[in-house]
Amino acid sequence: xxxxxxxxxxxxxxxxxxxxxxxxxxxxxxxxxxxxxxxxxxxxxxxxxxxxxxxxxxxxxxxxxxxxxxxxxxxxxxxxxxxxxxxxxxxxxxxxxxxxxxxxxxxxxxxxxxxxxxxxxxxxxxxxxxxxxxxxxxxxxxxxxxxxxxxxxxxxxxxxxxxxxxxxxxxxxxxxxxxxxxxxxxxxxxxxxxxxxxxxxxxxxxxxxxxxxxxxxxxxxxxxxxxxxxxxxxxxxxxxxxxxxxxxxxxxxxxxxxxxxxxx
Amino acid sequence: xxxxxxxxxxxxxxxxxxxxxxxxxxxxxxxxxxxxxxxxxxxxxxxxxxxxxxxxxxxxxxxxxxxxxxxxxxxxxxxxxxxxxxxxxxxxxxxxxxxxxxxxxxxxxxxxxxxxxxxxxxxxxxxxxxxxxxxxxxxxxxxx
Numbered sequence: 001x002x003x004x005x006x007x008x009x010x011x012x013x014x015x016x017x018x019x020x021x022x023x024x025x026x027x028x029x030x031x032x033x034x035x036x037x038x039x040x041x042x043x044x045x046x047x048x049x050x051x052x053x054x055x056x057x058x059x060x061x062x063x064x065x066x067x068x069x070x071x072x073x074x075x076x077x078x079x080x081x082x083x084x085x086x087x088x089x090x091x092x093x094x095x096x097x098x099x100x101x102x103x104x105x106x107x108x109x110x111x112x113x114x115x116x117x118x119x120x121x122x123x124x125x126x127x128x129x130x131x132x133x134x135x136x137x138x139x140x141x142x143x144x145x146x147x148x149x150x151x152x153x154x155x156x157x158x159x160x161x162x163x164x165x166x167x168x169x170x171x172x173x174x175x176x177x178x179x180x181x182x183x184x185x186x187x188x189x190x191x192x193x194x195x196x197x198x199x200x201x202x203x204x205x206x207x208x209x210x211x212x213x214x215x216x217x218x219x220x221x222x223x224x225x226x227x228x229x230x231x232x233x234x235x236x237x238x239x240x241x242x243x244x245x246x247x248x249x250x251x252x253x254x255x256x257x258x259x260x261x262x263x264x
Numbered sequence: 265x266x267x268x269x270x271x272x273x274x275x276x277x278x279x280x281x282x283x284x285x286x287x288x289x290x291x292x293x294x295x296x297x298x299x300x301x302x303x304x305x306x307x308x309x310x311x312x313x314x315x316x317x318x319x320x321x322x323x324x325x326x327x328x329x330x331x332x333x334x335x336x337x338x339x340x341x342x343x344x345x346x347x348x349x350x351x352x353x354x355x356x357x358x359x360x361x362x363x364x365x366x367x368x369x370x371x372x373x374x375x376x377x378x379x380x381x382x383x384x385x386x387x388x389x390x391x392x393x394x395x396x397x398x399x400x401x402x403x404x405x406x407x408x
Contacts, residue, residue, distance in 0.1 A: 215292075215295070215296045215299065216296040216299070216300060220300055220303055220304075222307070223303045223304075223307055224307065224310065226310065227303050227306040227307050227310065228303065230306055231299055231302055231303050231306070234269060234272075234302070235272065235276075235299060
């Protein structure tokens, strides 16, 4: 019978590590694949292997099932996050109940385990944590975590509507919905994802933003992301589609085409 | 926009070719400026709607019309084979030509907003020409 992974064994492979409190999050249930203190006792669905006939255990399981059926939210579980996978510290039964109910997501309090040898990952995680704490945005995932520094700069410099004064976290939310999400939509429709298939949309957004920061200290004021993206595609030699803009361009040329008048 | 793109490519490859860090820095700065112009023009293009009302027919000299119609001299495809002084000389010609080009456009543009943008771009190109001339003179060339 296949069992869940054991945190101690996986952590030993990692070598020395440090932990970082990532706070409350909504996590994907399919990524919960191990346990911390029930090693060898749980099967892959987090059910106890040797105590199936235990009446107390069955009673607890029924209670949890009923709680889930009545849409009572399960209290958050506690997990370690190690190499992209979650290991349950407290809440093995809740995970088992959630799996039985076919849930996809769970509330959890997450503590990240970061290998001390991998300084880049460590730096990336610290940067992400800082971004999350300052902006309150926790659902923004990057494959390359060092990009959170760029994102934090973007949020800090984001100017909402004229005269609109917002607190940092409100500004972050405004940036996310008014600037970041529309930009991701443009990126999705551009040739950028096929040019960089390993990057998420947020990574590609960071790539564009960082390009302008490196070249000219930040994107010029008053320029739409559509133009910035087009400029980036040009600079990187990636062919962009300008289907929507062609008619306007033709119209402009019609007016500006040389009309020569020779002196009599 | 195509002119700005060409200029960007020219400065991009030239910045990789020169050895002096100060020259490379200036070429990079020019690179950024040309891209900034491209963005400005793209924004202008994005606005799209031209208002025919109140347009003035501007008559231009044949030489000016030629400037508009011609794509301009082809920049050497590989500036890395050139001496830095040659790069600055070509860049100066390019900047002056761009300045004149925008000057003509600003006189011909049918919409006031476009005229302002083209006049602004013309003054920007003049500024670039001044930078480049100073660099050319420092490299032992003449800016005439």
